[in-house]
Amino acid sequence: MLGKTYDGQICSIARSLEIVGERWTLLILRDAIFAGVTRYGDFQHNLGISTNILKTRLASLVEAGLMTRDDAGDYRPTAMAEGLRPALIALTEWGDTWFAPDGRPIDYRHADCGGAVRLETRCDHHGPIPPTEVVVRPGPAMPPDYLAARRPRRKVDS
Known part of the structure; x- marks a missing residue:
């Protein structure tokens, strides 16, 4: 995982990147969600990922609540991970x-x-609607002081 590098960001994208922003993480989730991969060895074989990185990523996904690990050692995506299906589809469409x-x-x-x-x-x-017609507005959880600090400055005539 990326670590706490987005502490100053009031943004759900930044918070999400803290959990899934590392490339192997999304590829592990892709294989678990869409291909039904559950076994450590199958993840390692399919991805060609080193065992130490895979072990760390799977442990992080379990700790974050995106996957569970059963007594047989199988990893399964949780409802939280399944919620990433649309994001993975969107990323695929962009890549295509x-x-x-x-x-x-x-x-x-x-x-x-x-x-x-x-x-x-x-x-x-x-x-x-076309994605280009989407704009951003402050949501209910946006702190007022954050907005005040981020307002564009007006150009002052001298």
């Missing part, structure tokens, strides 16, 4: 757009009918 010159290496499909699955940004009032 910018870094897959030969096309998508995998497709996400609906288990019931086989239809293609894609993510979209949606407005509660207008339905699907």
Whole structure:
């Protein structure tokens, strides 16, 4: 994991990166969530990750509540980890757009009918909208003093 490097950030992205921001972590979660990998040796084989790094990452995922480890030594994603499915799909779509010159290496499909699955940004009032139309506003947990310190300064005529 990254350690406490984002202490000054009032941001859920920064908080999330504290847990899943290391590349091996997301690849372990990808294999557990989408491929059903549960065994230490299978993670090691599939990822080609060194055993000391894998051991550390799996222990961190268990400690963070993203995976459990049973008596047989199997690792399973928790509901918290399963909540990352949309983020992993979004990251895949982004990678397919910018870094897959030969096309998508995998497709996400609906288990019931086989239809293609894609993510979209949606407005509660207008339905699907382009991501470029999304803006950020302070949420209910934004400290007022944080906002005051971050206001853009006005240019003063001299």
